[in-house]
Amino acid sequence: MSSSAEEKSGRTATPAKFRQLHVKLPTETPPAQLPPHWPRPSDSTTPSNAWLAAHPRGFLLLHNMHESQPMGKCMLLESLDTGELVVNKRLYRYSRRYPRASGEAAWQTEYATRAPGEVRFARLDDPLVEARLPDEPYFPELLAYGFPAWPRTFAANAHGSQADLFSLYFRRCNGGSLSNLMEMYADAAVGAPVPEPFVWHVIEQLTRAVVFLHTGLTRAELDAGARRAKDGWVPIVHRTIKADNVLLHFDSLDGGDGGGDPLDRCFPRVVLEGFDQANFTNDAEEWWCPRALASYASQKPQRPECWEDVHLVGELFRRLVTVHDCARMQDARRQVVSVQPDEEPFSLRFDVEGDGRLDRHLSRNLQLGGGKALAYSDELIKLLMKWEIPALQQNLESFFADEDIRKSIPDTKFLLDEVLPLAVKKVKEYRALGFDKLASDADNGGWSADVSWVMPDPAFERIPYSNNRGSVEHSLSALRVELARLFGP
Structure with missing residues (x-):
């Protein structure tokens, strides 16, 4: 609607802070081969790969569940294939946080092991799981994991033996x-x-x-x-x-x-x-x-x-x-x-x-x-x-x-x-x-x-992601910076 038409009708443009943005995240495709020394079969029927294969259309971003953290630390997503709500965490081996007041970026190591702790200890049958947690209600259910920027996520060293970025999908708690x-x-x-x-x-x-x-x-x-x-x-x-x-x-x-x-x-x-x-x-x-x-x-x-x-x-x-x-x-x-x-x-x-x-x-x-x-x-x-x-x-x-x-x-x-x-x-x-x-x-x-x-x-959970950073240009600019974190180094 043009601005003149809006004035005649008495309607005005929706403020940027109330706009919902349909941000689609693609499903990570399980790579055909991982480094040979990794204890992981390439068989697509593993529970993790099978779950990813059941969601080929990807996911709609609904909420950044930890607003004080950079985008991707913990997100609520909706499957475009099943409508299922899942929690997605993206963990960097070396994570770059928001710049400090001085303009310097703050860095931290999110995991030093081959896989993050939430994969090492999980309710999932997978070779990367070192301690399989029992199927009890007091433990979270890890549905799948993937590598958003394969093969760049295996750039930690010359042999590509460690992943720089894991994407974890958990069953959501309401x-x-x-x-x-x-x-x-x-x-x-x-x-x-x-x-x-x-x-x-x-x-x-x-x-x-x-x-x-x-x-x-x-x-x-x-x-x-x-x-x-x-x-x-x-x-x-x-x-x-x-x-x-x-x-x-x-x-x-x-x-x-x-x-x-x-x-x-x-x-x-x-x-x-x-x-x-x-x-x-x-x-x-x-x-x-x-x-x-x-x-x-x-x-x-x-x-x-x-x-x-x-x-x-x-x-x-x-x-x-x-x-x-x-x-x-x-x-x-x-x-x-x-x-x-x-x-x-x-x-x-x-x-x-x-x-x-x-x-x-x-x-x-x-x-x-x-x-x-x-x-x-x-x-x-x-x-x-x-x-x-x-x-x-x-x-x-x-x-x-x-x-x-x-x-x-x-x-x-x-x-x-x-x-x-x-x-x-x-x-x-x-x-x-x-x-x-x-x-x-x-x-x-x-x-x-x-x-x-x-x-x-529950009615608020399915509202697509919205941004409240003032002008449209500022909102989109800030969103691009945040989304860049989701797709690997």
């Missing part, structure tokens, strides 16, 4: 992340304490995931009473267990028909993803990834050890039960550690009192139903208190490298012998109540145990 759920429950206007049935469910699912990584024990083996690591199993350390790396999926709401087991709304799939920093405990030193805990000591990559995961998963559980009361606790914490209002307090003080212990009055402070019911049971609080590390929480000069601190951290045996049996028991009891009772406000202190309200609106 419930967002645990971080998103925590933010919504922390909202004083609409939130409340995270329901205890869901907290126990998260504890059970993530404990099962961590126990498998450390011991190789599957769900069936654990339920049969196995409590010793499998012979010859080399422990896998995830290293970045945090709320952003825990996804939720509501099977009963997939597709929007509301069918299936309604208990799924209280107990969705809890998926531990983000294996990009994971290591075997016997990985070569040059393959070690930085710890999520590195900021408390050295920033250099450290030897992978199982206690990291045990501590991180415990910290995550504790944050779940304190997220709604974080504002009051943050004010109290600032008074204790003399932190200025504009500074970020020491993170482990997120859920502790000044004496370094979990708030023993938590249930009294977080009340439901006008004070008629306690937010959390003593059973839950007592379990979470076993992750306390008073020496670390009281002393900002203490680090995880200190031997006395390390000795205070529970080990995998604690997860096996205490945490998992109790969590399984509690979830079974809650499930026996049925959905109607769990979802009833009256039966749960004025707050429903149905957590599906945090699920992102």
Whole structure:
């Protein structure tokens, strides 16, 4: 429509920030041959190649799922062949981030191994997968991987033995992340304490995931009473267990028909993803990834050890039960550690009192139903208190490298012998109540145990990619820079 016609009709051009751009990404064609020393057959019937072959028309870009990251780090795509929504991650061996304020580009190594961590440890039958994760709901499903710029992606050295760029396709989870759920429950206007049935469910699912990584024990083996690591199993350390790396999926709401087991709304799939920093405990030193805990000591990559995961998963559980009361606790914490209002307090003080212990009055402070019911049971609080590390929480000069601190951290045996049996028991009891009772406000202190309200609106997922960088020219220019990252060096 011309500008004069727009003026006569009273209509104006849609602002650039509301324009949707149909960006099509081609499907990577599996190469006929890879370097001969790669343990990968050229047979097109491998699960990865077969999946890629089923999507010949490519994909429509819907969203950049991590807006703070460059385009391609994590995208939501729609298959032009099946309409299926998938998550696509493109990982560079040496990644160029956005330029800093000085104009210099920031670089980082995304993986030093032959394949990225999310291929090394995956639910996929493929020669590049070094540890095949079981087909359990608490692990992400890698559908396929490819090389967007073959053969240029094998330009790391003269022999072409390493890929510079992997494109990974994962089955998408419709419930967002645990971080998103925590933010919504922390909202004083609409939130409340995270329901205890869901907290126990998260504890059970993530404990099962961590126990498998450390011991190789599957769900069936654990339920049969196995409590010793499998012979010859080399422990896998995830290293970045945090709320952003825990996804939720509501099977009963997939597709929007509301069918299936309604208990799924209280107990969705809890998926531990983000294996990009994971290591075997016997990985070569040059393959070690930085710890999520590195900021408390050295920033250099450290030897992978199982206690990291045990501590991180415990910290995550504790944050779940304190997220709604974080504002009051943050004010109290600032008074204790003399932190200025504009500074970020020491993170482990997120859920502790000044004496370094979990708030023993938590249930009294977080009340439901006008004070008629306690937010959390003593059973839950007592379990979470076993992750306390008073020496670390009281002393900002203490680090995880200190031997006395390390000795205070529970080990995998604690997860096996205490945490998992109790969590399984509690979830079974809650499930026996049925959905109607769990979802009833009256039966749960004025707050429903149905957590599906945090699920992102499916209607917005299928809106094609839009850009909000001002003018059309600026938007397209910025988009070209971002898209250049998707197709290899």
